[in-house]
Amino acid sequence: MDKRKRLMNVQEALALLNRLSEEESDGGEVSGLSDVSWVCSASDGSSDSDPEPLRKVRPSHPDPPLEDAPTDVPAHAEVCATEPSPAQEIGKDGTVWTVMEPCGGTGRRQIQNILTESAGPTPHARGNITDKLTAFMCLCDSLMLEEIRDCTIAEARRENGDRATWDVSIMEQKAFIALLYVRGALCGKNIEVESFWSEQWGNAFFNATLSRNRFRDIMRYLRFDKKETRRCRLTTDKFTHVRKVWDRFVHNSIASYRPGSDITVDEQLFPTKARCPFTQYMPNKPDKFGIKFWLAADVDSKYMLNGFPYLGKDASRPATQRLGENVVLRLVEPFVALLSKNTSLVGTIKRNKREHRPSVQGRAELFSTKVLKNDKVGLSVYQCKPRRNVTILSMQHQHVAISTERKKKPETVEYYNHSK
Known part of the structure; x- marks a missing residue:
């Protein structure tokens, strides 16, 4: 043949x-x-x-x-x-990860990583801001101040029937808030308030703005809701004491600023000794006790875009949705919808998650990086210390470059450190 x-x-x-x-x-x-x-x-x-x-x-x-x-x-x-086909690894929940080789460069930027809108004040804010006071009023508007004034007067008259004529004006409220700002700027959190009116050690700005007794009275009666209707509202909302004012503040924050290319989401503990059912104890924080808030902020300007307090287990959260996922989606909802609006996500993920391959919990060579990919999501495992590694989940970096410096940090770790 x-x-x-x-x-x-x-x-x-x-x-x-x-x-x-x-x-x-x-x-x-x-x-x-x-x-x-x-x-x-x-x-x-x-x-x-x-x-x-x-x-x-x-x-x-x-x-x-x-x-x-x-x-x-x-x-x-x-x-x-x-x-x-490249080597593949399977997580505990069946997630298939494809092992990729780190590349020498980032390559062409994807469309979801290109921001066409400019960051900064919105047209609404630019049209209303003429000086520092009007800039403040864009966030803390007259409706909020009137609500606080009415609730404060109601509390004073409820507590002191013989002082039914007690009153406070909007101008006095602004002066009160100004003193709180100055106290914070002077790092006076741990200084007794009375000391700021001292003739020898005090600050002249305090005496020129409000008298010490007037400041003390406003601080005593300051309220953000009316106690007569609080009991019925508490059955559905633990945060009802300041819910109306807080929601208005968040609404104004969203309406006044357009974020840049990077938005960071994290928790922050606001220290307080007030007795409430959702006070948190966080031993790794400087102030241990307080109210924990989940906040979304613009990375470049540090502007708070959205936020809400942690009130314990949320009954409205779907059973199939994890807490972290629920928090992120709620905070960025006014701005993005992830891939449907060409928005990518970059963040850390714990090593004990079921999506991980078992070898993530093991040790690797110091300053080494392993890159894995699942569909449009990449995972970078960086051995930053002899007994600890960092795992970065990214929808932005389709190719991961490695730094030429001594620690050989991957691009995903450097980007996360810069934008968190």
Whole structure:
């Protein structure tokens, strides 16, 4: 039988191999006339030896000369149209991760990483801001001040029937807030308030703004809701004491500023000694006790975009949705909807999550990086310390570059440190 070279595409080669497997006989000639052809060849040795895989060639002219080739194609011949698939690792929950090689550069930026809108004050804010006071009023508007004034007066008259004429004006409220700002700017959190009115050690600004007794009275009666209707509201909302004022503040914050390309989401403990059912104890924080808030902020300007307090287990959260996922989606809802609005996510993930492969909890070479990918999500595992590694989950970095510095930090870790 004449030995001739076969030119075939992938589908024809697979069909030929299937027929060989079923009929256990030699195949006839199969020709292919496409621009890129697949050349199937076998070794010159015995049939027991492994055949060479198909190799991809491009003919130098439309009618390449034929060369002698064996007609016997083993039934177990392997057709390789592309490179072998990379190694894969499987997490405890069945998540399949494909091991990728770090690249030398970031390559072309994807569309979801390109911000076309400019960050900064919105048209609403620019149209209302003329000086520092009007800038403050964009966030703490007259409706909020009036609500606080009415609730404060109601509390004073409820507690002191003989002082039913007690009153406070909006101007006094602004002066009271100004003193709180100055106290914070002077780092006077741990200084007794009375000391700021001291003739010897006090600050002249305090005496010129409000008297000490007037400041003390406003502080005593300051309220953000009316106690007469609080009991019925507490049955549905633990945060009802300041809910109305807080929601208005968040609404104004969203309406007054357009964030930049990076938004960070994290928790913050506001220290307080007030007795409430959702006070948190966090030993790793400087102030241990307080009310924990989840906040979203613009990375570049540090502007607070959205936030809400942690009140314990949320009955409205779907059972299939984890706490972290629920928090992030709620905070960024006014701005993004992830991939549906071309928005990517970058963050850390705990090593004990079920999506992880078991080897993540093991130790690797110091300052080494392993990159894995699942669909559009990448995972970078960086061994930052001998007994600790950092795992960064990213929808932004399709290719991860490694720094040339001593610690060889991956691009995802450097980006996270910069934007958190």
